[in-house]
Amino acid sequence: MSAVTSSESVTISSVLNDAPPLSSSQGARVWQVTLSNPSGNAGDGTVTALTFTKGGSDTAGNWANAIRSADVFDGATHLGSGIIAAGTISFSGLNSTVLDGGSKTLSLRLSLTNAPGLLADNSHFQFVLASGNITMAGNSITNASINSDATQNKIDVAASRLVFSTPPPVSVEVNSNFAATVQAQDANGNIDTDSVASVTISRATGTGAVSGGGPLSLTNGACTFSTLQYNTREIFTIQAIASGLTTATSGNIAAAIKLWANVGTTWATS
Numbered sequence: 503m504s505a506v507t508s509s510e511s512v513t514i515s516s517v518l519n520d521a522p523p524l525s526s527s528q529g530a531r532v533w534q535v536t537l538s539n540p541s542g543n544a545g546d547g548t549v550t551a552l553t554f555t556k557g558g559s560d561t562a563g564n565w566a567n568a569i570r571s572a573d574v575f576d577g578a579t580h581l582g583s584g585i586i587a588a589g590t591i592s593f594s595g596l597n598s599t600v601l602d603g604g605s606k607t608l609s610l611r612l613s614l615t616n617a618p619g620l621l622a623d624n625s626h627f628q629f630v631l632a633s634g635n636i637t638m639a640g641n642s643i644t645n646a647s648i649n650s651d652a653t654q655n656k657i658d659v660a661a662s663r664l665v666f667s668t669p670p671p672v673s674v675e676v677n678s679n680f681a682a683t684v685q686a687q688d689a690n691g692n693i694d695t696d697s698v699a700s701v702t703i704s705r706a707t708g709t710g711a712v713s714g715g716g717p718l719s720l721t722n723g724a725c726t727f728s729t730l731q732y733n734t735r736e737i738f739t740i741q742a743i744a745s746g747l748t749t750a751t752s753g754n755i756a757a758a759i760k761l762w763a764n765v766g767t768t769w770a771t772s
């Protein structure tokens with residue numbers, strides 16, 4: 503067996519989230535392997551099971567968290583859906599014949615999870631197929647382990663929106679610092695760590711003025727505004743704005759004036 507050169511995808515979009523089972527046009531093709539069956543030696547062979555394992559250069563984390571569906575194809579023909587575990591994708595119940603003296607190329611396609619925030623931007627998949635992880639009936643194809651190109655199959659998170667990952671408090675004191683953290687995320691809550699967007703915080707509703715709202719540039723897709731202030735006693739909301747990204751709006755914030763009470767002879771905050 504052999505790996506098909508350049509059969510991987512360069513990148514896989516973090517919002518490529520097709521539900522299982524995949525069709526031959528869904529998900530991304532992440533690898534192809536060719537199984538060759540020498541002439542003679544028990545004639546035809548039939549692949550009944552195979553398991554892909556995680557390569558040493560894989561940085562995509564727990565595959566069960568990262569992958570939504572993994573399916574293997576012979577051309578456009580769907581052969582099976584894999585069971586995805588932390589470091590393996592296992593196919594069983596296959597029935598794919600490799601003719602005597604012939605070969606067959608199998609394609610692995612996958613889609614990524616749409617669960618919130620589980621994908622690491624710019625991480626890579628690497629797949630290994632060891633000879634011991636193919637079950638053949640009728641003819642054995644034994645060979646050394648092969649692996650996919652670890653520089654390919656990069657998870658690509660591209661931000662579409664800003665999000666208050668740490669929202670402002672629900673109550674603040676007039677003219678006193680409060681904080682909020684903003685992230686650039688895709689629709690599924692994954693952080694686009696490449697984003698260096700320039701973010702400005704401003705008032706969304708209310709009548710007063712916000713200060714300390716930047717602009718600040720994101721670092722690794724996030725930034726914290728720690729010296730925000732509001733100058734008016736009322737309910738207000740704030741928004742985080744950056745060019746090309748959907749605006750984030752906070753929940754209601756109550757700005758109050760600190761009250762002082764005379765407790766005995768000591769002035770204390772209440």
Ligand SMILES: [Ca+2]
Nearest residue numbers: 540541542545
């Ligand atoms: Ca043979």
Ligand SMILES: [Ca+2]
Nearest residue numbers: 623659694696
């Ligand atoms: Ca990115």
